[in-house]
Amino acid sequence: MPGRDVLLQTQDLRKVYVRQGLFGKGDDLVAVHGATFDIERGETFGLIGESGSGKTTIGRMLLRLVEPTSGYIEFDGYNLRQLGAPQFRKLRARMQIVFQDNGSAFNPRIPVGRQIAFPMRRFGTCSRAEIPGRLAKLMEDVGLHPDQADRYVHEFSGGQRQRLGIARALASEPDFLVLDEPTSALDVSVQAQILNLLKDLQESRQLTLLLITHNLSLVRHMCDRAAVLSNGRIVEMGAVGRLFSAPQTEETRLLLDAVLEPAK
Template identity: 50%
Template sequence: MAEPLLVVDDLKVHYPLGKTLFKPGVTLKALDGVSFTVGRGEVVGLVGESGSGKTTLGRAVLRLVEPTAGKVHLDGKDVTALPPAELKSLRSRMQIIFQDPYASLNPRMSVGQTLGEALMLHRIGTRKDRDQRIGDLLEKVGLPRTAAARFPHEFSGGQRQRIGIARALAVNPEFIVADEPVSALDVSIQAQIINLLQDLRKDLGLSLLFIGHDLSVIEFLCDRVIVLYLGRVMEMGTAAGLYAKPRHPYTRALLDAAPVPDPTIRRERITLKGDLPSPVSPPSGCVFRTRCPYAIERCAQVVPPLEEAANGHRVACIQSHELDLSNPLA
């Protein structure tokens, strides 16, 4: 792959909290210096616990949340610095699919109106052939053309998610953020939606940033995976490499937390205890050290840099060379 489609460089999203005229308040660091790339046609997975900053990262990349610092380039264009008019035209190239298919469709607009608005905002097609396009979009995501006249409440969750996907596809984007697109669905429906995404990816050559916490889904769908913890990248690498040989204790803990469909297998596991520390006052040094079974004194003193551990595999852990965290099941 030549030039990556999306380049994210040292992205930060900080929220001032409790600041009033009378007191200074504190800063919540939802994202604290995240860098990565997504190649053309590549699917990158983003995993981490609730509160790790996954959703904020997805939103900030699309500038739905204003980044505090850092840069996002889509095909060489600086998303973070564009004036509103140019940002709008760039929005047709980057789209988002949401988690909750019940909240992501306007209940007062018919499916045709929702899709038509996307076309209208980006002046795609003439008024006459938009109905045709809307029908084509619906068929593309496996819904009947007649669905256009219906309202969201007439559909099931899986069908609504298909509508959400059709809306994202309406403007012919190259890059889509999929923010836990299957987490809210029944397992049987999840497979359908994942297959749909897989097909669309192949047919349309889409690049995806796939946010999720189901590691088996991520493994199936993604080329590379980024592990996020408390707004920082802990580890990133190819899906195969990362699953077979995690190099960060947090990644290993996430893999261990995933259920294995064979109860006879016994294995040593890293179990995470407690909750995520507060992002308002993160631990010094390595942010994961408070829950890391391998933490040593030095972990509290130095912030581990994200270092190349193997080809294309980067990890932020000062002990990564000493620890063997290979997944015995992989």
């Protein structure tokens, strides 16, 4: 479509896990069947579906945390599957992930500030002398006090741990974030705070977001467009308003009926 500024696109993305049984090769598990979609620069795109639908696998394939079995991934003009490790490492700074449970993603024996600062050193986004100032500013940007950088992860609440995870994801100055169920482990009031934080950061840092979730209320609040997955296949895709008001497939209607709370 003319005038669209596409940051990331996939074509026929597929992931197959080969099962090895006790008596030899078992039936292969096709986790993702030929996913094709694109994400425009600056938008929030949702991948929605029930547990096991393949949405997390897609998100991790985009970052090459999981290698695709086949298919095409392009990020800002780069064919990710053709890049060698040195080339992809440079691009990797621009593509980061916020996990569902960031508490378990932090080393309990190392102060959180050192772990948040690690991407700054690894990707060379600033000089060693600039790291303390950058770290302090990043802590403030996610709603934490710079003095808390010397603490350990067990000293923080669930909502604070998500803020720490967001800070670490932002440390390499990315322009694309994968949000993998970022609020599912949080209380409702804390969820709202994290969502508002993500919206503010998206605007101030001009981020493009991929939101992976089964929470349709979250999709309606955050996303511009979304794709619905069922058993590893994209069954419907489009603007969020249209998906909610006029779903085109039975799978989408069943998902809405099962999860979506009635409007009040």
